[in-house]
Amino acid sequence: MTGLISGVARLRLAQLPTPIEPMPRLTAYMGGPQLFVKRDDLTGLGLGGNKVRKLEFVLPEAAAIGADTIICAGVTQSNTVRQVAAAAAKLGYECHCLIIGDRIKPEQYRLDDEYARSGNYLLDGLFGMHPHPCSIHDNRDQKQLELADQLRLTGKMPFVIPYGISNARGALGYVNFVIELASQLGTGDVPEQFDYLVHASGSAGTQAGLLVGTKAIIPGLRIVGIDVDADADRVHRDVVRVARATASLLGCDQTGLADLVTVLPGYAGPAYGVPTAEMVEAVRLFARLEGLVLDPVYSGKGAAGLIGLVRGGYFKPTDRVLFLHTGGWPALFSYASLFPV
Template structure:
């Protein structure tokens, strides 16, 4: 349950000192999942529809990009470079934001997932990267993508270009501010709807969404431990350390006087399976369940695995009947088309 200290409506964070480029149409809705709630023993499941952001196919990375692109434009950048895996949602949305704003975009993508079939290498997000006008650098899975990106940025700078480099997933402290703002948005919506959430469930890849939410709740005077993340990228220990560091660095940008305790970052690794981007049976069931019961489409890499964790927790009694649980549906629909054979 969210424990309030000095936080009262309206829930607002002053982020005005940070450059921000609007990329969202407005707050994303929180919607109930009535059929799935009955399927899960009467736990009241809700979903925050981050997939409904319109630009570039939508998804949670647009919140980070508002601050990242804002910083890039404030610095006078004409080119943005970012890194990710071959089917990176963040890369696709970076390309979309660049296209809207007239920036050149280069994507440094590694073959981090052990697949060489054409459906994975040429469909889904990678198809959209091309349509959006980005230049793609295709690197092996063992490559240091960020080092390549920095070297490429230096090369372009030597030609007179002004280059901004985004980290993996856009999950720098500046990028994480997008989800600190989202924490206030969630509290405002919950208050308006008369709902108190006992748990907010998210996937954790590069850790930025989790870190930003934790920082936002802490800055509001609320308990960051409300957020539970299912790691889809690394083991729980590494994910915890990375997320905690980012959450603390993000909070320092908002309110340096506040702190986040070690135990306030909750990570579950039960849905990781064999590793990042590798399908699990639980993920397949969760994607089919959400689609067949509620008509909503999860992605197979992030939200599919995290929702599988939530379903298993609800069915096993970890959440009580009548308890209100919010799932952040992060988007990533194009990835489904790169995973056709997994279903």
Template sequence: MNLTYPRRVYTEFVTPLQHLKKLSSMLGGPNIFVKRDDLLGLTGGGNKTRKLEFLVADALKQGADTLITTGGVQSNHCRMTLAAAVKEGLKCRLIIEERNHKYNPQDNGNVFLFNLLGAEQIKVVPDGTDVAKEMEIVNEELKKDGRKGYIVAEGGGNDLGALGYVNGAQEILKQASEMGISLDHIVTPSGSGGTHAGLVTGFYASGSGIPVTGINVRRKKAAQEEKVYNIVKLARQRIDFNEEIPREAVKCFDEYLGPGYAIPTDKTFEAIHLLAQTEGLLLDPVYTGKTMAGIIGLVEKGYFEGQKNVLFLHTGGTPCIYANTSTILEHNHSYVETLVESR
């Protein structure tokens, strides 16, 4: 595979791949492993780091002095793009879309970090705004001031950003080999699409045959699978992989989405409490909480039957829990005991 694109390095180590022994035992299904990409470099960690290594390198190559990007009110991507800008000595402007939540500059979590890290501009727009157009407007404003902006795709969700998880797939395969385990399945949050697409491309191009399943956090199944597959087709070309990657390689579940983006379900909260109280692992209510709820649900349905080792990609998002503390704590703490008694 050709991965000769310019790249910055924001994580100077390999993130751990760990066996969740207590969770696996409690669920009575396959061995559940976790890839700790919540520990990746840049402020607060998370999967966007791998994408930004390629995207920011491209921005620097083009001579940009300002990064422009967009996301929801508690956007991990906005936080980490801003952190990358700080690290590179660039400015950063954010377009914050109020999807199901109003923006309050006094909020905790990522909103607090937007201010602490020193975003040059935070422009708040209502849900449904054409954010791509808004980013172009900001870019034009910079041009008029003699500056050069670089638009970072929402969530880093394009074919260039996906290269981060083509690399990530290779890292996972090497780790698993060194640990002497054979992975049968990968489960990832599926949102802006770049992480999911990069994993599909990386594992397919490697010839590993490991299936990747996405748990939707924003869109319904058909729309999300189409979005991810469109990125896969372009990412395949970027790495000069000539074989067609079949549409069937992209699979999502939307049963764990709930009412919409960043709206947790009871199952989301149960997963957050369960992982905290069994593995000391923090999940967020937007991405990883829903994904773990999906893994638990799929284990209970027998989706992984006959498979021994399943890997959960922890994409980070930890700062979001601090913007949702009261809501998380309101939910029943007895779920862990109930689960133990039912097994």
């Protein structure tokens, strides 16, 4: 099975394999189907999450060009920036990030100023990330290139990480996830097969890797992406594009790949990062019934999607459904006002 990615350069950064756990109390509360969780919130580095898997396949490129500096971009509470900054710290790179401060307007959603200081952003500072202010209205890619030019003038050798770490190489992290999942099926509490995998989908690399991996190795497993960007058509297009690029990188058959893409709208709320009542309910249910911590922007909305699909009769009662916990929980602290104790 590992043959699919053998020969591809990889740097070990994540604590793997991540566990698969049954969620019996959530299953009972919902009245079925059988719900399980794969704990990619436990990938370790910099408090973990899905980006650590992607970085294992993207950062060898930085080493290959002799980089000493990493550049990336994200919102104030970006999980990507946190995990990139942690990896940069561990590997001894300088880290410079465009911080998009105005994609979410905290005051509009009754978030206090913790949004601008706490959670991921606090950790970015601890990991030594150098922030560069950016607006959602700026040309982000252009600004990253300009930042790279400026750093070159000071003698640095920068490497620019693609947005969300969602290019073909980043997606290999989730091809590798499927290889890992296949090796866990039928062991311990883990069933022989899952019928569905549900997860939060945004910049598309996670879902693209899952699709390429499952098509090759676990074809019976249906992948359901929950749009968290309030733009399911864009997410869908990006999943198709990145999945094709990933399949082509691995020399995999692309026939029918685009037909496998499911990105469901309806759970993001009015815009990215904006709290919804369904997300708050999902965060509370996972916490109270399973002791699991979700985040308000990604895994909380993914879980709201899972709960909405169960209630809407999307699954058969006998289905075995795996929720992919993609991490992100440090952001919860920057939304503290939504969860009064």
